[in-house]
Amino acid sequence: MAEKRGVTIRELAQAAGVSIGTVSRALKGQPGLSEQTRSQVLQFAQQLGYDVGKLRTGKPRRMLFLYSRHVGSLASNPFYSYVLHGAETACREAGVPLSLMSVQSGEDIAGQVRRHEADALLGAGYFDPEAMEAIRRCELPLVLVDHFYPGVRCVNDDNQLGAWLATQHLLEGGAMRVAAIYGPPTHHSVSLRAKGFRRALFEAGRLFDPDYEVTLDPVIDYRESGREAMRQLLSLPERPDAVFAYNDSTAMVAIELCMEQGLRVPEDIRVIGYDDIEEAARFRPPLSTVKMDKEALGHVAAGALIDGDIEPSNSALPVELVVRESSRIIERPVTADTPVRKARRQPPSAIAADRD
Known part of the structure; x- marks a missing residue:
């Protein structure tokens, strides 16, 4: 008999009528929510049988820095090298390991992310819609740098x-x-x-x-x-x-x-x-x-993931x-x-x- 598929965090968010970021905050007990919203999310999680263990509490255990392969190597695109350095600094200060992965449409992005054992994603630069949807399906806390996508925490310059x-x-x-x-x-x-x-x-x-x-x-x-x-x-x-x-x-x-x-x-x-x-x-x-401040873009984005500040917004440095x-x-x-x-x-x- 096939194993029953568990409820995803996206389905829980849709049922509760809130964002994925709000669900994450509620289940992790993080500040920034009203008690009514927190109780509502917890109630739906219990009713739907959501596995709360999917969301680890506290800061991420490992962060994964994603960039699209179409921009070339980081050596040939120095802008993202600075962003990566800023993210690495924030992770080092918080004691969070950071790994690096390039992606492109058509690949098993979710499978590659699982192999890195990451529980937070920082995406830098442009991702086409197919790659972006694949990243979203990983259902991990996500912050984007130098990109905008509805429903995601984004960090850009003005x-x-x-x-x-x-x-x-x-x-x-x-x-x-x-x-x-x-x-x-x-x-x-x-x-x-x-x-x-x-x-x-x-x-x-x-x-x-x-x-x-x-x-x-x-x-x-x-x-x-x-x-x-x-x-x-x-x-x-x-x-x-x-x-x-x-x-x-x-x-x-x-x-x-x-x-x-x-x-x-x-x-x-x-x-x-x-x-x-x-x-x-x-x-x-x-x-x-x-x-x-290119390094600040990476530092702010990584810091948001470390602090659990992933509510959808678009910051302009x-x-x-x-x-x-x-x-x-x-x-x-x-x-x-x-x-x-x-x-x-x-x-x-x-x-x-x-x-x-």
């Missing part, structure tokens, strides 16, 4: 405000034809950075011209895709005099192509990136960028504009590497951060 600050800086320097290079529009951070770019143009009274926005071709090599995007912009009848790139790696590739074609940066074309990876300050010319040589305003020089505007709050007429 992408929309950061792109607004970068574009506003280019406009304030007198740029008349500001262009943008984006990554995949399905990525949460990329879509918000596009919104911030367009909002800055709108508030400056500039007409939106789709020819001045280029998306990287996902089919070809990443570096060549960045070069091709910049080549496309330079081939316009009126080439841009300033470019916002959605990340630093793309910005540096774009600058290399400009210089190969005899353009001076920033004298002929000003360029700014996003992320403030370590190479940005060492690049020639040093790259202007939007800075966020602060960002900061850093002006270096690549976007220097020739008429009004600024000190290299000096933050010129901190994102302590949004400008009055600027951005309402996306909290979908």
